[in-house]
Amino acid sequence: MIHFTCDMCGKVLLADEDTRYVVKVEVYAAYDPMELTSKDLQNDRTDEMQDLLDEMADIDPEALEDQVYKTFRFDLCPECQAAYLKDPLGQTTRLWARFGQN
């Protein structure tokens, strides 16, 4: 039988019994639209681009990806869903610490 485990308390959730809640979290960098002037376009940006590429080459690709876009998905039992809604950023729950150990 398919079963899920609550990612917060570890309780086993049977697919055909308890209500199960799914939490999806998207974290991504919000870039402000770039303002370009004709002067910007005339400037040679080759050196700037090369510096940026050099910087990126030193960063672990996974870390770089985490900086840009990251999603999390949690299965929660009804009790933990109620707790999550009261504290979505995990300031009092152990959700994030627990996820980090897995």
Ligand SMILES: [Zn+2]
């Ligand atoms: Zn739970």
